[in-house]
Amino acid sequence: MILTRDEYNTVSENLKYHVENNLTLSESIFRVGSDAYLDLINEARELYKDNKLELSEDDAFIVERLQTGKKGTWRNPKTKKKETVTLDDPKKQPPSMGKNLFHVFRANPKGDKDPDTGLVKAMQIGFGERSDKNGVNMIKKHQEEGNRKAFLARHGCAKKKDQYASGWWSCNVHLFYKQLGLKTNDPW
Numbered sequence: 001m002i003l004t005r006d007e008y009n010t011v012s013e014n015l016k017y018h019v020e021n022n023l024t025l026s027e028s029i030f031r032v033g034s035d036a037y038l039d040l041i042n043e044a045r046e047l048y049k050d051n052k053l054e055l056s057e058d059d060a061f062i063v064e065r066l067q068t069g070k071k072g073t074w075r076n077p078k079t080k081k082k083e084t085v086t087l088d089d090p091k092k093q094p095p096s097m098g099k100n101l102f103h104v105f106r107a108n109p110k111g112d113k114d115p116d117t118g119l120v121k122a123m124q125i126g127f128g129e130r131s132d133k134n135g136v137n138m139i140k141k142h143q144e145e146g147n148r149k150a151f152l153a154r155h156g157c158a159k160k161k162d163q164y165a166s167g168w169w170s171c172n173v174h175l176f177y178k179q180l181g182l183k184t185n186d187p188w
Helices: 005-010 013-020 035-049 057-065 136-143 145-155 166-171
Strands: 071-075 082-086 102-107 120-127
Touching (some): 035 057, 120 166
Parallel strands (some): 071 120
Antiparallel strands (some): 071 082, 102 120
């Protein structure tokens, strides 16, 4: 990240730290979904929109095309209760939640809002194989260049455009590699 000189003294200490240490949003020191992470993403989005912050290609994609940093309302199918969730912030899923290793909450395609909270209604998308109890096999496979290339070709990742499909998230998990415990930010 590169910040214009005029803005340096007006930004948060957290953003300054990332700029000074040449850390991308993908390498954020904050846990995905934490308030500090959301604030960092939203601050970067505003500065980028005003042409006051230069971002890497992956970080520009996150602030331009994803809703990372924003919140929505999701109705938990098990408890039937509404929960406030962070959008487009993939998280590792515990084994008890099913076969998928990761999940992400996405704003519903229609943009419907919850009348009680005023937040967009969210839907959950699960992705990533859980070939063993903790998903270690998938994470190890991501570290091997041959496996990544085979996955990209086999799944046609270059053609995936639907951000509401689990395949798109599987192909683009590298955008959040550090937060998900992956060793490289190379595309899947």
